[in-house]
Amino acid sequence: xxxxxxxxxxxxxxxxxxxxxxxxxxxxxxxxxxxxxxxxxxxxxxxxxxxxxxxxxxxxxxxxxxxxxxxxxxxxxxxxxxxxxxxxxxxxxxxxxxxxxxxxxxxxxxxxxxxxxxxxxxxxxxxxxxxxxxxxxxxxxxxxxxxxxxxxxxxxxxxxxxxxxxxxxxxxxxxxxxxxxxxxxxxxxxxxxxxxxxxxxxxxxxxxxxxxxxxxxxxxxxxxxxxxxxxxxxxxxxxxxxxxxxxxxxxxxxxxxxxxxxxxxxxxxxxxxxxxxxxxxxxxxxxxxxxxxxxxxxxxxxxxxxxxxxxxxxxxxxxxxxxxxxxxxxxxxxxxxxxxxxxxxxxxxxxxxxxxxxxxxxxxxxxxxxxxxxxxxxxxxxxxxxxxxxxxxxxxxxxxxxxxxxxxxxxxxxxxxxxxxxxxxxxxxxxxxxxxxxxxxxxxxxxxxxxxxxxxxxxxxx
Numbered sequence: 001x002x003x004x005x006x007x008x009x010x011x012x013x014x015x016x017x018x019x020x021x022x023x024x025x026x027x028x029x030x031x032x033x034x035x036x037x038x039x040x041x042x043x044x045x046x047x048x049x050x051x052x053x054x055x056x057x058x059x060x061x062x063x064x065x066x067x068x069x070x071x072x073x074x075x076x077x078x079x080x081x082x083x084x085x086x087x088x089x090x091x092x093x094x095x096x097x098x099x100x101x102x103x104x105x106x107x108x109x110x111x112x113x114x115x116x117x118x119x120x121x122x123x124x125x126x127x128x129x130x131x132x133x134x135x136x137x138x139x140x141x142x143x144x145x146x147x148x149x150x151x152x153x154x155x156x157x158x159x160x161x162x163x164x165x166x167x168x169x170x171x172x173x174x175x176x177x178x179x180x181x182x183x184x185x186x187x188x189x190x191x192x193x194x195x196x197x198x199x200x201x202x203x204x205x206x207x208x209x210x211x212x213x214x215x216x217x218x219x220x221x222x223x224x225x226x227x228x229x230x231x232x233x234x235x236x237x238x239x240x241x242x243x244x245x246x247x248x249x250x251x252x253x254x255x256x257x258x259x260x261x262x263x264x265x266x267x268x269x270x271x272x273x274x275x276x277x278x279x280x281x282x283x284x285x286x287x288x289x290x291x292x293x294x295x296x297x298x299x300x301x302x303x304x305x306x307x308x309x310x311x312x313x314x315x316x317x318x319x320x321x322x323x324x325x326x327x328x329x330x331x332x333x334x335x336x337x338x339x340x341x342x343x344x345x346x347x348x349x350x351x352x353x354x355x356x357x358x359x360x361x362x363x364x365x366x367x368x369x370x371x372x373x374x375x376x377x378x379x380x381x382x383x384x385x386x387x388x389x390x391x392x393x394x395x396x397x398x399x400x401x402x403x404x405x406x407x408x409x410x411x412x413x414x415x416x417x418x419x420x421x422x423x424x425x426x427x428x429x430x431x432x433x434x435x436x437x438x439x440x441x442x443x444x445x446x447x448x449x450x451x452x453x454x455x456x457x458x459x460x461x462x
Contacts, residue, residue, distance in 0.1 A: 074347030
C-alpha cells in the first residue's frame with residue numbers, strides 16, 4: 001500500500017545550501033582587499049613624503065598658485081580641504097617617528113594618522129599609537145576629539161584669566177613726559193602692533209623724499225645727541241600719536257561701502273591702451289595723491305572700477321570733468337558672479353574680493369559683456385596684467401590661461417598618469433615592505449572603549 005506524506009515545506013536539495021567554495025572565494029577576496037589597503041596606506045606615506053619635500057622646496061610656486069594645497073587641488077584633483085590636511089600631516093610626520101614607522105609599513109591607515117597628528121607629540125605618540133593599533137578609526141577620531149575638547153577647555157580657562165588681566169595705565173613723569181604701561185591680550189596686542197606698523201610705514205613714505213639735513217637730524221640730548229636715524233622706539237611714539245589723531249579726526253576710522261577705487265588718472269588717452277605703454281612718454285600714469293604707477297597697473301585698476309574722465313590743459317588746469325561711470329554695470333556683475341562663482345584662474349578657489357577682468361580691455365575697444373569678462377582674484381588679476389600671464393576665450397566659450405612664455409595652463413587635474421596597482425605593490429616590495437593580508441589585523445574584539453581613561457593617560461604623558 002502506498003502512503004503519501006504531506007510536508008509543510010519542500011525538502012531542500014543540496015543545491016540550495018551555500019557552496020563551501022563560495023565562502024573560500026569570499027575569504028580570498030577579503031584578504032585581497034585588506035592586502036591592497038595596506039599597500040595603499042604604505043603608498044600614501046610615500047605620497048606625503050613627496051608632498052612635504054615639494055612644499056619645502058616650494059615646487060608649487062612660480063605658476064600663480066597660492067599654496068601647495070592649491071597645487072594639489074589643481075594638478076591632482078584633490079578637494080582643497082583634503083589637500084590642506086595632507087600638507088599638514090606631511091609636515092607633522094617627521095616629528096613622530098613611531099607613527100611614521102607604522103604608517104610607512106602600511107600597518108595603520110591614513111585616517112588614523114590624520115586624526116593622531118592633530119594632537120600627537122613626541123611624548124604621547126606611543127600611547128596614541130597603541131590605541132590606533134587596537135582600535136578602529138572611529139575610536140581614534142572620538143578619542144582625539146575628546147582630548148582636544150579638554151585642551152580647548154584648559155586653553156579657554158587660561159585665556160579668560162589673561163583677558164581679565166588686561167590693563168592700560170599712565171602717569172606724568174617729573175619732567176612732564178607721559179609714561180604708558182599696558183598689558184594686552186594676544187588679539188589686542190596684535191591689532192595695536194599692526195596699527196602702529198601701518199602708521200610708521202605711512203610716515204616713512206611721507207619723509208622718503210626729504211633731503212638730508214644733518215643739523216636737523218642731530219638732536220641734542222642728555223648725552224650729547226641722538227642716533228640717526230631715530231630709534232624704532234621713537235618712531236613708535238610718533239606712530240601712536242598719528243593713530244590717536246586719526247581716530248579723533250574720524251577720517252581714518254570711517255568705513256564706507258562705496259567704490260573700491262575712484263581713479264583720478266592724470267595722463268594722455270593713449271596710456272590706458274595696450275600699445276600706449278610702449279611709448280616712453282606714456283609709460284606711467286599719475287594717481288592723484290598716490291604718486292605714479294605703471295601703465296599696466298593703471299589698466300588693471302581701471303579694469304573693474306568707477307572712472308571719472310578728466311580733461312586737462314597742458315598746464316594741468318581742468319577743462320572738463322565728466323561724470324563718474326561704472327566700467328561694470330551692477331546687473332552684469334551679478335550675472336558674472338553667478339556664472340563664474342569666483343576666480344577662474346587654474347587652481348584658485350577664491351570666491352571673495354574678486355575683480356571683473358576685461359579680456360579685451362575697454363580702453364582698447366573691448367565690450368563690457370559676459371563674453372569679454374572673467375572673474376579674477378586680486379592676486380591673479382595682477383599676474384594677468386603685470387605678471388605676464390595671459391587669458392583669452394576660445395570659440396567654444398572656455399577661458400584659456402597661458403604662462404608668461406605662452407604655454408597653455410592645464411585647466412584641471414593632470415590626466416597623464418593612471419593608477420597602477422601592480423606598480424604600487426612592486427614599489428612597496430622594492431622598499432623592503434613585506435605586506436600581507438595580516439598586515440592590518442583586526443585587533444578590536446568588540447570591547448568597550450574607556451575614553452576617560454585614555455584621555456587621562458594622554459594628559460599624563462604631556
